[in-house]
Amino acid sequence: MERIRSFIDAAGWPRIIIALFLLGLFVVAPFVQVRLDASISDTLVRFGMNGVMVLAMVPMVQAGCGLNFGLPLGIIAGLLGAITSIELELTGILGVLVAMCIAIPIAAVFGWAYGLLLNRVKGGEMMIATYVGFSSVAFMCIMWLLLPYKSPNMVWGYAGTGLRTTISVDGYWIRAISDFLSFQQGKYFYFPTGMFLFLALLCVLMWLFMRTKTGTAMTTVGSNPDYARASGVDVDRMRTISVILSTVLGAIGIIVYQQSFGFIQLYMGPFYMAFPAVASILIGGASVNKATILNVIIGTILFQGILTMTPSVINSIVQTDMSEVVRIVVSNGMILYALTRVVKVKSR
Template sequence: MGKTLENQSTLRGFIDRFGMPRLIIAAFVVLLFVMAPIVGADLTMQIGNVINRFSWNAVLVLAMVPMIQSGCSLNFGIPLGILSGLLGGTLSIQLGFTGVASFFVAILLATPFAVLVGGGYGWLLNKIKGGEMMIATYVGLASIAFMCMMWLLLPYTSPTMVWGLSGKGLRTTISLDGFYDKALANFLAIPIDPEDGLYFPTGSILFFAVLALGIWAFFRTKTGTAMTAVGSNPQFARAAGINVNRMRLLSVIMSTWLGAVGILVYQQGFGFMQLYMAPNNMTLPTVSAILIGGAAVNKASIPNVIIGTVLFQSIVTLTPTVVTAMIHMDISEVVRMIVSNGMILYALTRVMKGEGSR
């Protein structure tokens, strides 16, 4: 009897720590993996797709951590970082860099843009403490609209990027073939199903692991601890002599830079660069992933990033495939839109209720 009670207590403790909503989502993901071969979907292909999508999106989700930890709330202004990354990527191609070098040059060129706009964004958030999420949303939308004009006006001349007839303005979608397409993914790639072109993106996963380890280590330094204290209790942090505004500003710059790097990682895996309104499609899925992973509005961790990205991308990838195979109709895009927006809605209701990791 005592052992039974102990087991029940252990199970209850696990559920409390992991969270019932995440257990339900994880169980649904397992069900999808079980159903995939039953309805005729290639299970190996689906696993490979989930791994690939994780490698594309994980750094973007990681970009949420610094701002959450500092109390700046969820980074709905991540388009600023994404646009900085797009500027770095387009400039790298414009300057004629190719192969793996073009990827690291793109990061180098994106960094000053990310620091500059991140600094301005952080200054703005320090002026409107308490309303960060709403202001960040409008900042993101405004920056995307501004860059829609700039993509047409900036003096790019690379024939790979500009419109063919006019020779001016950047195309909506730019192929990265010959530039940094699979720059990370092909590094030490492990074959999963070579006939279908399916490989384990070792380089992309390692790159994410290095960045995640760097963030983990940073939050164990004196500065990182001060940043966490600001997010947990700004009044106490101020009384302890911590410059609250400086910590918040630093976190926003870090988040913006990670967003710039994250979109470059996404592009190298995807194989294309998408401009104009495309960055707007990255914000809500990224925010939702970190929330589904168990983050709160002022507390996030690397496990939250990994769990959230895996769960979100698994459902978005597997649900359309399984449903389409079950009803024998190609409605994959419709199902993907319903599921992804449903997950976003669920995640946002969690944060509105103030639920986070326990």
């Protein structure tokens, strides 16, 4: 009994409810003619697609900058990389790599500026991050219209200028990463091995980074900035590095997402993209100032699992698509829960 209670205390009710809910969905699925193999495959694909963007949350949380609601900034860098790669007519894995190579420096510059800004507004990071994200997306809406891209696959046919809202990567680098060593089991089960390998690679790199001198310092800055300063760590620099890292991962994340999804969504597409990522890592057990790679993996599977299962299972049960509502309530409820549960340990 005691052990159960301490487990519940540690995990928190919302997480347990979400996990049980997902479990329930999987149990019910076969009874309402929802194919389990297809559902699991779907969940896995979505996990791979979103994993990198969730991973992007880790550095900033660890450095005490809070949840990165400003992820759209990184995503924009990724979008710029992706459309440039298509403009250059690159295909296959080369296209993806070039997209990333273009996106990463842009993201680094964005992240650096964004980091400088966040260092001046300590304590109010999350709200400002949200609106920096929103306004950068809105600003890019103007840019998508004006940027001189020419590829007929991307611009509006009738005007000849201005990028389209949705750009297909089919024929360029659709599933370029996913299909590496991937396999199909039966009709419904598809396993994107390449995407998992890529995600695993990034997770390992992150794991290693967190164990270097810089990574250790970053975690310490998040844990107690005064201690870190007294130990000779440049707090602002660590925070900036964490923001750059998060932004770069956001850029890589969206490219991974697009190659699997098959489309690049411009304009208001990236607008709310930070929220599922934030919710995922919180569901995985992270708090506003502590996150691990395990949190990323568990959280993404749980959250994406629910997003996959609710439309199919709930639809079959009540003949209504309630997935949208479930998504809003689960993701924002989780963020709300985390925000109201911050226990600051510091004495002052």
